[in-house]
Amino acid sequence: xxxxxxxxxxGDVGQTLVIGVYPQVSIPPGVQVLINxxxxxxxxxxxxxxxGCLAEQTIDATFVNSMxxxxxxxxxxxxxxxxxxxxxxxxxxxxxxxxSVP
Numbered sequence: 001x002x003x004x005x006x007x008x009x010x011g012d013v014g015q016t017l018v019i020g021v022y023p024q025v026s027i028p029p030g031v032q033v034l035i036n037x038x039x040x041x042x043x044x045x046x047x048x049x050x051x052g053c054l055a056e057q058t059i060d061a062t063f064v065n066s067m068x069x070x071x072x073x074x075x076x077x078x079x080x081x082x083x084x085x086x087x088x089x090x091x092x093x094x095x096x097x098x099x100s101v102p
Contacts, residue, residue: 002052004075004089006059006098015064019043019055025077031055032076035066035091068095 002020009016019031031043040063043055067073073089 004073006064008101013058015059017057017059017063019075021053021055021075021077023048023050023052024080025053026080026082027053029078032074033057034074034076035063036071037074040066064098067091068098070094
């Protein structure tokens with residue numbers, strides 16, 4: 001899969017969800033992000049290289065709070081043959097980890 005990160009921006013810019021995926025993905029249709037099976041948004045890739053692709057989305061407190069309530073964050077990508085691949089991330093413990101970052 002790659003990685004899922006939340007980056008805190010300085011100032012009033014807010015937070016950014018950054019998803020990194022392996023290089024063998026189909027560029028369209030991008031990345032679907034779901035929490036507990038509910039679609040949150042679809043992202044296009046911001047950058048791709050020989051090591052993978054990155055997709056970014058500004059997120060708000062509502063999105064973070066939905067992650068804090070445990071459950072599952074799902075990231076859906078398409079392989080080169082357009083077959084959907086779902087990567088599920090268990091959110092148990094997310095709230096404690098998120099709150100521990102100064």
